Amino acid sequence: MRFESLAYMGLAGSATASVILSNDVPLIGPSFLPNFDISKTNFLAEAKQKFPSLVEELFDTKVLNKTDLIFAVDVFSASTNDSLYSYFHVGDTYKDTLTKGNLTEDTIFRTGSVTKVFTVYAIIAKAGIEALSYPVSIFLPELLGNSSTNPLERIDWSEITVGALATHQAGTSGPGQYLKPGFDGADREAFLEFMRDTQVPTMGPWRSALYSDAGFGVLTLILERLTGQEYKDAIKDIIFKPLGMNSSSAVVPNGTDVDAVARTGLVSWGTDVPIVAGSGGIYSSAKDLRLAGLSILNSDLLSSSTTREWMKPRSSTGTLVELVGAPWEITRLTLPTGPESNRTRVSDLYLKAGGTNDYTCFIALSPDHGIGFSILIAGETATPARWPLRDVTGTTFITAAEYAAAESAEKNLTAPRAAVEGGKGGLFDHSQAWMNIGASGSADELIFNMEDAKVVSIINRISVAAAEGERLLSVIAATEDTAATLSQVKLDLAALKNIWYDADALYSELSARLETEQKEFEDLRGSHIKKFFAGSQYKEKLNKEENDVTEVQEWLAKADKTRKELKAKLHDMKERRQKLENMLEQRVQALNDLDHLYAVVFDGPSPDNAEEDKLEAEMIAAQQVFDPIQERYSQVASVVKYITMARSRVTFAAGSAAKALKISESDIFDLKAGAGIRANRHFNSAVADRKEREELGLVHLSLTEASQFLALAHELDPEVGGFIMPKVADGKSAAGRLDDWINTPVTDYLFHREIKATAEGIAAAGAIVDEELRLAEEKKSVWTEKRDAAGKDLKQAREKLQQLRARIFEDAVNGQGSSTAPSYEQATANEHLPQYTATEP
Incomplete structure (x- = not known):
């Protein structure tokens, strides 16, 4: 071959x-x-x-x-x-x-490892493409603070972003040293400790791409933190369900009705490790x-x-x-x-x-x-x-x-396109096309001309584009009522589903009833004692039980028939919905293609139509006004989002501090031996069984995340103040260590006072964050008004230009007459979002 x-x-x-x-x-x-x-x-x-x-x-x-x-x-x-x-x-x-x-x-x-695509897809779908630039420590602060300062021994997680992991440029290697016999595949904490304290980097961050399964183990846990779900549930809710990927899962599919190539017991079928599920754990079909x-x-x-x-x-x-x-x-x-x-x-x-x-x-x-x-x-x-x-x-x-x-x-094909020509070859291609196009404005053009592939140069844009324009208009006309029809079908489908659920529930109820009736009938028929002592009453009761069984069987058959008929109707209606959704997609695509077609045909000066050039200049001017306002609005909206996230972390920290404070109050007169004594005098506050320390750990974690979010807001808007981190009672102070060592009412009280000071500090920090949020929201309100006003002007300018171009195009193709092209308002009314419509970030 x-x-x-x-x-x-x-x-x-x-x-x-x-x-x-x-x-x-x-x-x-x-x-x-x-x-x-x-x-x-x-x-x-x-x-x-x-x-x-x-x-x-x-x-x-x-x-x-x-x-x-x-x-x-x-x-x-x-x-x-x-x-x-x-x-x-x-x-x-x-x-x-x-x-x-x-x-x-x-x-x-x-x-x-095709799973890796789905993991990144889910993160972007959940948190936006900007999530790739976020530091990993925002989601997993436990990775910070490993003991080694030698970059050859430990990964510096403070330098690694989500994008570095997603592009294999974090130097995080594979998880082989962790996945040893006896490891716990569901222990997230142990895996993060391994990645922080044990995993050796293969190279520094962003030096080069080097494949890393362990890095995608970390991304697995980032997706879990983003959603508050296990990976298998998060990937199902974000990707599988919306796309109708009914055969896909992040755990081995089970059941008698599974359609699979199940090489059970051979090598890898059914080998699932939750902590690295986002690296290679997905099962799927063609x-x-x-x-x-x-x-x-x-x-x-x-x-x-x-x-x-x-x-x-x-x-x-x-x-x-x-x-x-x-x-x-x-x-x-x-x-x-x-x-x-x-x-x-x-x-x-x-x-x-x-x-x-x-x-x-x-x-x-x-x-x-x-x-x-x-x-x-x-x-x-x-x-x-x-x-x-x-x-x-x-x-x-x-x-x-x-x-x-x-x-x-x-x-x-219409309008300018790049020439595809052979060259002389060589180590460097000496092409600066990507640097030069547009450098002199809209007059720059690459003319389409392929000699060998028999594609000729374009002379008359409108005449060449006529066939494509007519095709798009015919699609638009044929799907004019699709959106309304689809909405009604969805309502009918929802109503029919409810009826089917009721029918299915009735069938299940009758099935259970039949099982009960049959058991009662069999028990009665097999009871020699009742048969001997009851006489005629026994026969009468037996006949009644048999009639009850027959009656339930008849009702069950009717319920089954109804259920199957409803299921068939559901199937037909779902197929109709799918066809309508496809038609609506075709309509949206056709409307977008028509927008693009007009834009290409009328690209550059139009010597025969000064009005088109005038409206195009007005639209460009409106766009130039709108773009910086939209950019500033997006920036301010991001600042509000980050401060809001910081506020939620402070709120969570305040709740944990309140719990710790309440626990410490009730613990003052607990006279049992301290943790240090119980640990055979090998003191380790991290394993103390005092519940307030667990809550205080959450306080510290939440405040660290709040500080990081405010730092991100400050990067976008220097007027946002930094976060004043309150002192957190972590049990390492003299009072905390003493309390952990001997545990007397006095030491309990002293530690309780430290926790109270922590709660008060969080309240003060929360007030500062609240004020920053208020100021940011005021800015957002101002820029929202500016954006809406500029967006309205831009929309009107586009609308005028779109309608004129449609009319010119149709007149040139069909002669003078009214245009059959849909207007901007009609496109919007038919759920069409033109490609040039400005959207919020």
């Missing part, structure tokens, strides 16, 4: 990747429209046709073990929001590990990985700007074609620009590989093409098998998508 194209693309790895350099290099990103429908193109049909033979060749050449492996390949597209192609293989050796007897898109595998991939490509859980920020390289490696993201493993491909072309362009493929001995997994996303693929593998040779399967899948379908995109561009 020949894989020249594989090496050419850079998928074969750094050793064989071919890097084609150019003197005329476009910006990184899609060279063609990324959101077109690839599903009906000839290039995809050819890829689907040849893929099975390519896999068979891997079997024939012994690259893959045909009898050992079980694997599922799924290729999906954001434009269709569905699978483009699936391929399944079941080897004879372990086919009995399939709990359902066959392999489908719902069959569950282990995903290994369907669920598709749902996750599509949600990222479509920005379902994140804003589009957040997705774009996340899907960026964050570190380089020792090869020119491999980059590191959070936690993406990014392969920089050099793609041929057409089937007959010897020109190439650079495109980034975002991958994450995972493996747990006998299970391996891949998820890959290509934002340039709006497609992705997943590979799930089980078997003794699963680890070596994942690389050739990745290569053949990526080479076949990413190349097909590129060719199809070029073909689509030839028909539909």
